[in-house]
Amino acid sequence: MNPILQIENLDKVYPDGTVALSNINFSVYPGEFVVVIGPSGAGKSTLLRCMNRLIEPTNGNVIFKDKKINQASARQVKQIRREIGMVFQNFNLIDRLTVLNNVLHGRLGYTNTIKGSLGIFSKKDIAEAEEILDRVGLKKQKYKRADELSGGQMQRVGISRALAQRPRLILADEPIASLDPASSKNIMDHIYNICTEDKITAIVNLHQVEVAIKYATRIIGIQNGEVIFDGQPSQLTDRIIDEIYHNRKPPLVHAQ
Numbered sequence: 001m002n003p004i005l006q007i008e009n010l011d012k013v014y015p016d017g018t019v020a021l022s023n024i025n026f027s028v029y030p031g032e033f034v035v036v037i038g039p040s041g042a043g044k045s046t047l048l049r050c051m052n053r054l055i056e057p058t059n060g061n062v063i064f065k066d067k068k069i070n071q072a073s074a075r076q077v078k079q080i081r082r083e084i085g086m087v088f089q090n091f092n093l094i095d096r097l098t099v100l101n102n103v104l105h106g107r108l109g110y111t112n113t114i115k116g117s118l119g120i121f122s123k124k125d126i127a128e129a130e131e132i133l134d135r136v137g138l139k140k141q142k143y144k145r146a147d148e149l150s151g152g153q154m155q156r157v158g159i160s161r162a163l164a165q166r167p168r169l170i171l172a173d174e175p176i177a178s179l180d181p182a183s184s185k186n187i188m189d190h191i192y193n194i195c196t197e198d199k200i201t202a203i204v205n206l207h208q209v210e211v212a213i214k215y216a217t218r219i220i221g222i223q224n225g226e227v228i229f230d231g232q233p234s235q236l237t238d239r240i241i242d243e244i245y246h247n248r249k250p251p252l253v254h255a256q
């Protein structure tokens, strides 16, 4: 089976000299549910955002379905991003828009720019958005403003917007970090069940090791911008968890 995503020799050095990622290499295969763990500042967000070029890598390649995102033109990046849904810690919804319109924003990559900016979507897109909202239990809330929802409901809208893209890959950056335990379980269940049912590959950044072990088919542990574990949840021993979280060195900063 060909990988859906390949990360080759990936480095990210921020303009202030902080080395956030250092020589990252791995491939992700269709159907995997990969969870990336690591302490605060390890580089998890930077890694996920390099995957769809929200952050520009310094060196190396990010290859999605045989296309090098890092070398793609702006137009090609837009096309590639259609198939990569993103779920954010803080939901990134447009507060003043309805739930339904937020979900329809997931169709923008496929919509004529003028129509999209005017909020004009096809009947088919609207029906599909409603179907997705039904799936996450939010159909009755479709005309509510996004800012009238609870955190857990907002994240279900975030997931729905990603699904409206009809993605092949979902990147979720700390999707439960702002939620209470009950909502966190609900959100992880939705992400896991939908990705499994729809055969969507997922890469999820999480702080909570026990949640990672529960859902992941594979765990990648990073520390100081380097992969120090890549294996199955059953291989993640207490010693390795301790290494990932406690043997922390200060972040490497290039001399300027």
Ligand SMILES: Nc1ncnc2c1ncn2[C@@H]1O[C@H](COP(=O)(O)OP(=O)(O)OP(=O)(O)O)[C@@H](O)[C@H]1O
Pocket (backbone or CB within 6 Å): 014, 015, 016, 018, 019, 020, 038, 039, 040, 041, 042, 043, 044, 045, 046, 047, 251
């Ligand atoms: N824009 C930036 N400019 C400079 N340094 C940055 C920038 N963004 C992140 N960093 C640094 O890069 C390193 C990795 O940060 P990143 O946010 O990727 O880590 P993380 O594992 O996602 O952390 P958290 O779990 O706290 O979100 C950290 O040392 C961080 O301070």
